[in-house]
Amino acid sequence: EAGVAQSPRYKIIEKRQSVAFWCNPISGHATLYWYQQILGQGPKLLIQFQNNGVVDDSQLPKDRFSAERLKGVDSTLKIQPAKLEDSAVYLCASSPAGTSGNNEQFFGPGTRLTVL
Amino acid sequence: GESVGLHLPTLSVQEGDNSIINCAYSNSASDYFIWYKQESGKGPQFIIDIRSNMDKRQGQRVTVLLNKTVKHLSLQIAATQPGDSAVYFCAQRTGGFKTIFGAGTRLFVKA
Numbered sequence: 001e002a003g004v005a006q007s008p009r010y011k012i013i014e015k016r017q018s019v020a021f022w023c024n025p026i027s028g029h030a031t032l033y034w035y036q037q038i039l040g041q042g043p044k045l046l047i048q049f050q051n052n053g054v055v056d057d058s059q060l061p062k063d064r065f066s067a068e069r070l071k072g073v074d075s076t077l078k079i080q081p082a083k084l085e086d087s088a089v090y091l092c093a094s095s096p097a098g099t100s101g102n103n104e105q106f107f108g109p110g111t112r113l114t115v116l
Numbered sequence: 117g118e119s120v121g122l123h124l125p126t127l128s129v130q131e132g133d134n135s136i137i138n139c140a141y142s143n144s145a146s147d148y149f150i151w152y153k154q155e156s157g158k159g160p161q162f163i164i165d166i167r168s169n170m171d172k173r174q175g176q177r178v179t180v181l182l183n184k185t186v187k188h189l190s191l192q193i194a195a196t197q198p199g200d201s202a203v204y205f206c207a208q209r210t211g212g213f214k215t216i217f218g219a220g221t222r223l224f225v226k227a
Contacts, residue, residue: 004159
């Protein structure tokens, strides 16, 4: 079974530029998550989708971050404009079922973003 | 707000010894706890989980203990191997959805 795919794996941009990350979840997984992981910290949930609807985006900085999952499969996360403090690894995860119970999340390898 | 934290940022053990990684959590309403392993350049990988109505759960070489009285979670790894070297995160979930991760403990296994 293929895992969660993310691209690009690395990205270096200057502050105030825009950047987009792409995620392809495991086939059939209804729930998709985007996390931000700053160096030395645990992942922090940015947004959670159930199919193509947003379940939780309470920690997404909506003035600069946006995410979509138009057809309930792939997702993109965009930052516009980027700030220095956005330097982090952006992790995508997916899980098979809904929001109940021990719904194991499968993580992709992440995109490492460096903002100069 | 909710937090999940770890007592020690790094742990160094000899190959073959047992490892114990500890975690404290603040939200007593959490009903589900998970341990993840993260190797360099990879995303977190599920190791073992436990529901709040249990106090112990065993897997292959790993055991998770939950003490709800003091809001403490631990991960025990038996006969630690070099491949166990990684950062370990505890995480909690309340109400079936948002997963909150702790800061992580880096485990070094000395050959």
